[in-house]
Amino acid sequence: MSLRTQMTNLARDAKRASLQVAALAKNEKNKILKDMAKALQKNTVRILRANAKDVKNGRRKGLSSALLDRLRLDEKRIALMADSILEVARLHDPVGKILREWKRPNGLKLRKVSVPLGVILVIYEARPNVTAECVSLSLKSGNSIILKGGSEAYCSNHILATLFRDVLKKNNVPQAAVSFVSTTDRKAVDALVVLTEYISVVIPRGGEGLIRAVVEKSKIPVIKHYKGICHVYVDEAADLTIAENIVLNAKLQRPGVCNAMETLLVHAEIAPFFLPTCVRRLQSRGCEIRGCSKTRTLLRGVPGIRRASREDYETEYLDLILSVRIVDSLDEAIEHIRTFGSAHTDAIVTENKRVAQKFIDTVDSSSVMVNASTRFSDGNQYGLGAEIGISTDKIHARGPMGLEGLTSYKYIVLGKGQIRT
Amino acid sequence: MSLRTQMTNLARDAKRASLQVAALAKNEKNKILKDMAKALQKNTVRILRANAKDVKNGRRKGLSSALLDRLRLDEKRIALMADSILEVARLHDPVGKILREWKRPNGLKLRKVSVPLGVILVIYEARPNVTAECVSLSLKSGNSIILKGGSEAYCSNHILATLFRDVLKKNNVPQAAVSFVSTTDRKAVDALVVLTEYISVVIPRGGEGLIRAVVEKSKIPVIKHYKGICHVYVDEAADLTIAENIVLNAKLQRPGVCNAMETLLVHAEIAPFFLPTCVRRLQSRGCEIRGCSKTRTLLRGVPGIRRASREDYETEYLDLILSVRIVDSLDEAIEHIRTFGSAHTDAIVTENKRVAQKFIDTVDSSSVMVNASTRFSDGNQYGLGAEIGISTDKIHARGPMGLEGLTSYKYIVLGKGQIRT
Numbered sequence: 001m002s003l004r005t006q007m008t009n010l011a012r013d014a015k016r017a018s019l020q021v022a023a024l025a026k027n028e029k030n031k032i033l034k035d036m037a038k039a040l041q042k043n044t045v046r047i048l049r050a051n052a053k054d055v056k057n058g059r060r061k062g063l064s065s066a067l068l069d070r071l072r073l074d075e076k077r078i079a080l081m082a083d084s085i086l087e088v089a090r091l092h093d094p095v096g097k098i099l100r101e102w103k104r105p106n107g108l109k110l111r112k113v114s115v116p117l118g119v120i121l122v123i124y125e126a127r128p129n130v131t132a133e134c135v136s137l138s139l140k141s142g143n144s145i146i147l148k149g150g151s152e153a154y155c156s157n158h159i160l161a162t163l164f165r166d167v168l169k170k171n172n173v174p175q176a177a178v179s180f181v182s183t184t185d186r187k188a189v190d191a192l193v194v195l196t197e198y199i200s201v202v203i204p205r206g207g208e209g210l211i212r213a214v215v216e217k218s219k220i221p222v223i224k225h226y227k228g229i230c231h232v233y234v235d236e237a238a239d240l241t242i243a244e245n246i247v248l249n250a251k252l253q254r255p256g257v258c259n260a261m262e263t264l265l266v267h268a269e270i271a272p273f274f275l276p277t278c279v280r281r282l283q284s285r286g287c288e289i290r291g292c293s294k295t296r297t298l299l300r301g302v303p304g305i306r307r308a309s310r311e312d313y314e315t316e317y318l319d320l321i322l323s324v325r326i327v328d329s330l331d332e333a334i335e336h337i338r339t340f341g342s343a344h345t346d347a348i349v350t351e352n353k354r355v356a357q358k359f360i361d362t363v364d365s366s367s368v369m370v371n372a373s374t375r376f377s378d379g380n381q382y383g384l385g386a387e388i389g390i391s392t393d394k395i396h397a398r399g400p401m402g403l404e405g406l407t408s409y410k411y412i413v414l415g416k417g418q419i420r421t
Numbered sequence: 422m423s424l425r426t427q428m429t430n431l432a433r434d435a436k437r438a439s440l441q442v443a444a445l446a447k448n449e450k451n452k453i454l455k456d457m458a459k460a461l462q463k464n465t466v467r468i469l470r471a472n473a474k475d476v477k478n479g480r481r482k483g484l485s486s487a488l489l490d491r492l493r494l495d496e497k498r499i500a501l502m503a504d505s506i507l508e509v510a511r512l513h514d515p516v517g518k519i520l521r522e523w524k525r526p527n528g529l530k531l532r533k534v535s536v537p538l539g540v541i542l543v544i545y546e547a548r549p550n551v552t553a554e555c556v557s558l559s560l561k562s563g564n565s566i567i568l569k570g571g572s573e574a575y576c577s578n579h580i581l582a583t584l585f586r587d588v589l590k591k592n593n594v595p596q597a598a599v600s601f602v603s604t605t606d607r608k609a610v611d612a613l614v615v616l617t618e619y620i621s622v623v624i625p626r627g628g629e630g631l632i633r634a635v636v637e638k639s640k641i642p643v644i645k646h647y648k649g650i651c652h653v654y655v656d657e658a659a660d661l662t663i664a665e666n667i668v669l670n671a672k673l674q675r676p677g678v679c680n681a682m683e684t685l686l687v688h689a690e691i692a693p694f695f696l697p698t699c700v701r702r703l704q705s706r707g708c709e710i711r712g713c714s715k716t717r718t719l720l721r722g723v724p725g726i727r728r729a730s731r732e733d734y735e736t737e738y739l740d741l742i743l744s745v746r747i748v749d750s751l752d753e754a755i756e757h758i759r760t761f762g763s764a765h766t767d768a769i770v771t772e773n774k775r776v777a778q779k780f781i782d783t784v785d786s787s788s789v790m791v792n793a794s795t796r797f798s799d800g801n802q803y804g805l806g807a808e809i810g811i812s813t814d815k816i817h818a819r820g821p822m823g824l825e826g827l828t829s830y831k832y833i834v835l836g837k838g839q840i841r842t
Binding site: 022115196200246253365366373376377381395396399410412 | 440443444523525529531536538539617621622636637640642660662663666667674781782783785786787788789790791792793794796798802803804815816820821829830831832833834836837838839840841842
């Protein structure tokens with residue numbers, strides 16, 4: 001059977017299964033989620049054994065230590081995975097919610113009700129915990145999921161999917177509701193992303209290269225963010241203690257994630273009072289600074305400040321490197337963010353409410369913050385529950401995308417024989 | 422300058438203009454809309470003159486009389502166009518709405534606020550009134566629009582766009598907020614639908630061929646419906662008077678539109694009491710019947726009933742032709758709708774609430790109706806205001822798509838220096 005036929009059958013079965021998942025009651029879904037969490041706990045040894053194979057292969061292939069760390073599971077990480085599934089079980093059911101209800105003059109009663117999307121295709125890289133997150137969110141939202149993980153985590157993802165599918169079977173739900181692409185052939189993705197008849201949405205999670213490749217080939221809507229080039233702008237009316245706390249937190253607390261700051265913008269009026277100390281503190285924590293010419297002039301004498309190029313402003317370092325630029329005005333800061341930003345998360349530090357409001361109104365990013373660290377841009381931090389991804393698109397879901405983003409709606413019209421005149 | 426460069430410049434300018442449109446106050450937008458309505462009234466003669474050219478060209482090219490009718494403007498139609506713009510002015514402003522507002526335990530205040538999408542590309546065929554509808558809806562929702570109309574209506578669309586752009590200029594809004602593709606070269610569409618950096622969404626309005634061609638090439642999300650194959654299922658527990666009224670209305674009131682019924686499904690138990698009279702009435706109003714074998718057996722002796730093929734069930738006639746199929750159960754009706762339907766609008770006629778609920782729950786269409794004519798599936802009829810299109814997709818907007826569908830949202834986070842721990 002050709003790869004194309006295999007993928008078509010897989011997607012068709014997932015679609016068929018989605019009709020049954022959509023019809024599951026809230027309690028049934030939560031029971032399955034609890035069973036899934038239990039299955040992880042019970043099978044910790046099997047999971048660790050499979051994961052060890054991936055780690056061994058990864059070492060042989062020369063994966064970086066950062067990647068190996070993302071790949072590696074231990075008892076604690078498996079327990080956290082199980083906890084995250086239980087957390088999803090506790091969230092509100094996003095399906096069947098009456099979003100609006102109204103009556104027309106002719107007596108027609110209308111309801112707009114949330115419904116599942118159908119089938120979700122998730123394409124992801126090395127972190128096996130993504131498997132558990134995505135399965136639990138798609139099941140809770142009444143959808144089928146197709147999992148296409150990276151080859152580095154194949155054995156780990158495979159055992160997790162097998163355990164979840166066993167739970168489905170025991171609960172009389174078609175196993176195709178959690179479909180697992182069991183080939184590591186990259187063409188599988190090409191074959192899947194054209195199946196508009198069966199798959200509602202594609203969510204790629206991983207590096208920009210992976211995501212661009214998916215977008216290039218997909219005929220199905222893709223929800224994504226390419227990268228997070230997040231800015232903090234320290235306004236001339238900033239409280240400098242707040243500014244420094246936020247800058248250090250946004251850059252240093254976890255530099256390898258998409259909501260970490262990549263570029264610091266500082267108003268020229270305040271730069272002399274702010275940058276010298278702040279840069280020293282960043283450097284003392286191991287952060288490399290790349291500055292604009294004004295920054296370098298201001299900080300001449302401070303060693304190790306490379307010149308920031310245009311390319312630096314466009315780069316998501318995901319590392320202990322920071323671009324610093326001094327701007328003459330709020331408008332210049334906004335223009336910089338418009339030119340180089342990725343519309344993910346951008347923050348201003350200011351005590352001036354008018355300035356803050358202008359920043360809020362004109363920075364067109366999925367999250368805009370005033371006097372808070374960009375690191376808060378996250379479904380859990382926002383209190384939205386677990387997220388399946390972050391979207392910098394404006395279509396369907398924007399920002400942290402949780403259960404609500406995995407639903408659509410239908411209009412229900414109740415009449416007594418009304419006809420149109 | 423190459424076509425690609427021209428289109429890129431056009432889209433880039435539209436994007437730049439969208440920042441200013443997004444910042445317009447409610448009253449400013451409504452004032453512009455009123456000016457646009459006035460401009461149509463004042464320039465009726467100019468519009469009619471341009472339209473006459475299109476009609477003349479169309480006749481020479483041998484357009485069907487139906488197409489010529491869609492193309493033709495007269496004073497009344499222009500007045501209706503102006504009215505529809507004024508109606509949009511009266512709708513609630515969809516931008517800047519606080520969709521949700523909440524506070525986190527750490528004191529962060531969060532707001533989810535509606536924002537414009539940015540730039541909307543509308544690709545449409547022969548009806549010039551689409552120009553006015555789309556311009557008014559995009560302006561009201563704070564977006565720029567790029568208009569790519571069909572060559573048949575080129576002169577009419579061009580004069581309308583020119584008038585609207587004049588109004589923008591007089592109101593100090595960049596004219597690129599209403600961009601007009603002034604070539605009839607079809608490659609212009611190919612060049613536009615890859616400009617993901619500038620255009621947020623593509624809305625094709627027209628025949629299935631046009632829409633499929635756009636979807637095939639677009640890298641930008643497309644919101645659409647390919648066709649409306651709407652069903653009415655007359656259940657065994659139907660009130661037969663209601664059923665007949667709905668069937669006649671859904672088929673005959675305006676057969677050429679997407680929410681007209683294309684296939685009638687009738688429960689076998691009730692068919693002998695319902696179909697003979699109903700079919701006679703349909704035929705007497707000029708409707709051709711194509712029946713399944715059971716229908717033909719039941720109605721043997723009735724002249725002119727052709728055999729319905731699989732292909733008939735898949736066809737949007739948009740004409741006085743109706744497929745009729747007798748089914749043995751609700752499940753068979755649902756299965757038929759799943760197999761052949763287009764997820765647009767499907768109705769059941771029944772007095773049995775349990776049956777109605779099952780139909781509502783399991784028919785996965787954008788509108789599901791009980792005891793009402795499919796012809797109600799429309800933004801105005803639902804009380805949602807004017808619509809820019811109807812979506813059978815599940816991503817972003819489903820069903821009648823009005824102002825709300827032309828917005829996205831952003832998260833605003835207000836802190837007092839909070840950092841993440």
